Amino acid sequence: MFARGLTPPYYAVVFSSRLADGAGYAETAERMVALAKTMEGYLGAESARSPDGFGITVSYWQDEEAIRTWKRHAEHKDAQAEGIDRFYEHYELRVARVSRAYSGPEGRRLIEKEKSDV
Amino acid sequence: MFARGLTPPYYAVVFSSRLADGAGYAETAERMVALAKTMEGYLGAESARSPDGFGITVSYWQDEEAIRTWKRHAEHKDAQAEGIDRFYEHYELRVARVSRAYSGPEGRRLIEKEKSDV
Numbered sequence: 483m484f485a486r487g488l489t490p491p492y493y494a495v496v497f498s499s500r501l502a503d504g505a506g507y508a509e510t511a512e513r514m515v516a517l518a519k520t521m522e523g524y525l526g527a528e529s530a531r532s533p534d535g536f537g538i539t540v541s542y543w544q545d546e547e548a549i550r551t552w553k554r555h556a557e558h559k560d561a562q563a564e565g566i567d568r569f570y571e572h573y574e575l576r577v578a579r580v581s582r583a584y585s586g587p588e589g590r591r592l593i594e595k596e597k598s599d600v
Numbered sequence: 601m602f603a604r605g606l607t608p609p610y611y612a613v614v615f616s617s618r619l620a621d622g623a624g625y626a627e628t629a630e631r632m633v634a635l636a637k638t639m640e641g642y643l644g645a646e647s648a649r650s651p652d653g654f655g656i657t658v659s660y661w662q663d664e665e666a667i668r669t670w671k672r673h674a675e676h677k678d679a680q681a682e683g684i685d686r687f688y689e690h691y692e693l694r695v696a697r698v699s700r701a702y703s704g705p706e707g708r709r710l711i712e713k714e715k716s717d718v
Contacts, residue, residue, distance in 0.1 A: 496698075576701040
């Protein structure tokens with residue numbers, strides 16, 4: 483579920499959406515995740531959707547060229563068209579360069595313990 | 601629910617988490633959103649959490665200085681400490697610069713219609 487252990491810099495595509503018509507959506511989304519995994523430069527993805535239909539999927543990529551190649555993939559373009567025509571009430575898509583990252587609480591917890599030992 | 605109409609470049613903090621202990625989490629999260637809104641350079645936020653406890657919150661900021669100031673805010677630091685100690689089983693936090701953004705399907709749908717008229 484987490485995309486772990488990625489070393490910046492890399493790129494993130496943040497895709498926020500609200501579903502209009504969810505019929506067949508899960509199957510298409512699952513297929514796109516499986517397909518993305520086969521793409522060069524794909525690093526991972528994370529996805530959450532609230533019961534009210536609002537969701538965020540973030541996919542991670544080595545560089546912008548990998549994102550462009552994925553955007554133009556024929557089967558992905560079909561899925562995009564279906565999303566535009568039917569699945570989504572609204573979406574926002576942002577391409578961003580990740581410059582730094584942190585994870586926890588494992589490491590953080592340890593740091594706090596060491597501090598309190600002093 | 602959507603952060604709309606933002607003009608790149610701007611910054612995104614992508615925070616992915618899995619809840620361990622959700623008691624009191626909603627209240628703390630709500631308070632942090634209300635507090636973030638009062639910060640200079642805050643542009644908006646989006647949040648989704650699946651019923652299984654995996655969630656993604658993305659907050660948007662004008663510049664990195666705004667993110668640093670928010671990170672150091674006293675009440676936010678208390679909330680971070682509570683998150684580390686209790687709320688989160690695991691989290692990943694990434695700071696990224698948004699270089700371009702798209703939204704739809706309103707505009708896209710129109711473009712597709714125009715194309716098919718040709």
